[in-house]
Amino acid sequence: MRPDATRSESNPPADSLPPRRRRKDARPSELTAAALALFVDKGFAATRLDDVAARAGVSKGTLYLYFDSKEALFKAVIEEGMVAALTAAEQRSSDFQGSAADLLQQLLFGWWEQIGKTPMAGVSKLIACESKNFPEVAQYYHERVINRGRALLRAALQRGVASGEFRALDLDSAVEVIMAPLLLLAISRSSRCFGEQQTSPEAYLQTHFELLLRGLCGTECVPAAPRGAVTGSGA
């Protein structure tokens, strides 16, 4: 019940997912889809298994044929989300030919098409909201999904820096700064908060991309030059 996370965790924390697969093969994804929707909507603790079952059109008992517990259901939901995210990432990054800027654009908008605007975006909100209650799950998601995305971004940046397209900069920080608007967009859309969509996701992403391109390019932006002039002769 209370996902305090340090009980009966007999699954090897290492590599492949736990061998608790007995009936997982037949596990209908209607159940995890229903669970994802409700977990995202109400949060893990506030979601009742009755509601999950009802939304999937089965009885509550049936859930237990496929998942050992509510917690197991949560993990399965995240797991499915991870698979989807990784699949999408593979599509986005496969042997891209072109400028670093184009690659960057491809990553941003590809993410939107394949994750951000799908129900999978809710997984980000789930991780954000429940990571304290399910540290291993969050940890695992991190290693496999977030870090993967980071690596993709980082490689793109590095390519640009190497080619002179982009200026030199703190790559690690930049990666996080670039991902943040994506993640927040996902969370926002799952929460219907942080701005009742004043701007469309596309405009938002476009602006993000434009700011980035300029921000990354190797030009001197002479920040010191116009400063004194502003208060004096500004509009």
Next chain:
Amino acid sequence: MRPDATRSESNPPADSLPPRRRRKDARPSELTAAALALFVDKGFAATRLDDVAARAGVSKGTLYLYFDSKEALFKAVIEEGMVAALTAAEQRSSDFQGSAADLLQQLLFGWWEQIGKTPMAGVSKLIACESKNFPEVAQYYHERVINRGRALLRAALQRGVASGEFRALDLDSAVEVIMAPLLLLAISRSSRCFGEQQTSPEAYLQTHFELLLRGLCGTECVPAAPRGAVTGSGA
């Protein structure tokens, strides 16, 4: 909801005032501080009032002397967060003299000093996680805090555009894109997820600011353009 609640949460164990009276006045904010910490940690539904009471050093019944229900406590927590956020915002923006870039810097790092690195940052996570369960609260927070922050940012951008410091751009989208890393930083720190703090918040914010400054400046930033040409022929 409860009025008298703007004290710090660190109560010196011995003081001049009679402890009964002192307690009575300080209680509400002691309780909301405890509640904030636990709500952020475990989420609203998974937080037990026993734990809130215990963390505040009172009995469970005492909570009900100050708050009518768990939900009322939640609302009070957000309300206190709003007060703090608005106060901080006012301090950051009051009669600033200087360039738009300096103002932008001031807003970003001022947010960090007065919100982001304090427990108040947790309020953002709370809103993100619980807004579906408390739509009116989220709505209200939006109107009073988020929109307020947006307005400050927007004014700063507009000042820069007017002075020629910044290029013309989609202000609404830009405001959201600029705030996103801040909000995600707050959520990240409250969730201990999205990157076990690979980079320090300061480096992260600094990179964000630098990318921004360049991204906003009025130069043509054609990829691979020769360096020297930029400042000369800006749009």
Next chain:
Amino acid sequence: MRPDATRSESNPPADSLPPRRRRKDARPSELTAAALALFVDKGFAATRLDDVAARAGVSKGTLYLYFDSKEALFKAVIEEGMVAALTAAEQRSSDFQGSAADLLQQLLFGWWEQIGKTPMAGVSKLIACESKNFPEVAQYYHERVINRGRALLRAALQRGVASGEFRALDLDSAVEVIMAPLLLLAISRSSRCFGEQQTSPEAYLQTHFELLLRGLCGTECVPAAPRGAVTGSGA
């Protein structure tokens, strides 16, 4: 409130039907029977649902499979009492052939047999004790049960008056005066108060009936009048 609930409360421990199904059907009336007993004994507020459940041999949670709340359980108890009372009343009054006096006797003693000496008598106490807390329930009980009983009594009196068997009198008051000892007997037995049963219910009802018959008859009853003169100059 719950539909399927008109069985006796004595369930034979072994039967032909599969016990699961048998239980499911019999549950509601087993629960209301247990609740009636305890509500009558301790009052509504002082009765714990644990005790009701325990008395019915189920767990506390099971109550909520059949009744939405303690209040709903209360209403169901009264409703069942209404059904029983109305059924009994119908049997007592259906196409009675005989004198008004006989009908009166039949009503009084029929009430005793079918209500007064059964657990249903407790419903009267419940209504008396809880009507302020459940005004709509009391109102409803009144309209459907008490008024029904009144109408039966009133019809019997009117028949006697019309036939000359009874003298003319204030029917409404008389109906209430006649019912009062029945209701008080029901309350008394449910409360084990108002006289630790000094006289048997049968003797009590017999005396009530005899007083009534004489009180209703059409003779002049001048105190200390000579016996013989009475039947002669009636009216």
Next chain:
Amino acid sequence: MRPDATRSESNPPADSLPPRRRRKDARPSELTAAALALFVDKGFAATRLDDVAARAGVSKGTLYLYFDSKEALFKAVIEEGMVAALTAAEQRSSDFQGSAADLLQQLLFGWWEQIGKTPMAGVSKLIACESKNFPEVAQYYHERVINRGRALLRAALQRGVASGEFRALDLDSAVEVIMAPLLLLAISRSSRCFGEQQTSPEAYLQTHFELLLRGLCGTECVPAAPRGAVTGSGA
């Protein structure tokens, strides 16, 4: 809390009231009056001491200056009711001169004037509703109040029988039958149930008295005579 009645009952059950009088002398009857009203309205268990205190215009703590517990308050309420009832009874019965019928009338209507229509009538409801929870209190009330009333009535009846005014009859049953409409009237009025006062209390009592007088008088009411005739030639 739970008035299970067999705990810390160290008061001699016999004659004078328990020596728990420490501050009883100053005990303001506003408190018991408020308690009486609320106990009658909501029942003992459903009455909150906050409400009693508020109704009496004092703080909750003050109640405990005068009463050791909620149960003690209840007992005090009944005690005061007993005193009032006994005082009233004394007035009604004091050396009455006149016929037994007149005495009967005096008792009935005197009860109404001095008990039935005063708030003291609520005590009867309290006893009826709570006697199972406070058996000793009910027992005591019975011995001192109900039995006292019974004795008065019984003496009146006996006087009438002895004088030939009334016929011989089962005195004990008659006493109960005669009191029943009074007690039910008291309960009815305290519960606002059993007939939203279709008839006025006065008409009700008058009818009761008239039925009684006729029912008690020594005439032959020839119940057997008109019986057969009814169905034959009745209206």
Next chain:
DNA sequence: AATGAATGAGCGTTCATTCAT
């Protein structure tokens, strides 16, 4: 495989009671 009745531990809330002021 699927159901849904049953369970019981757990939590939000109430309120009689206490006690420092």
Next chain:
DNA sequence: AATGAATGAACGCTCATTCAT
């Protein structure tokens, strides 16, 4: 004498989990 803040045991209700069918 009077207050009202504080307590904690108790109760209504929920819901994850089990299991007989």
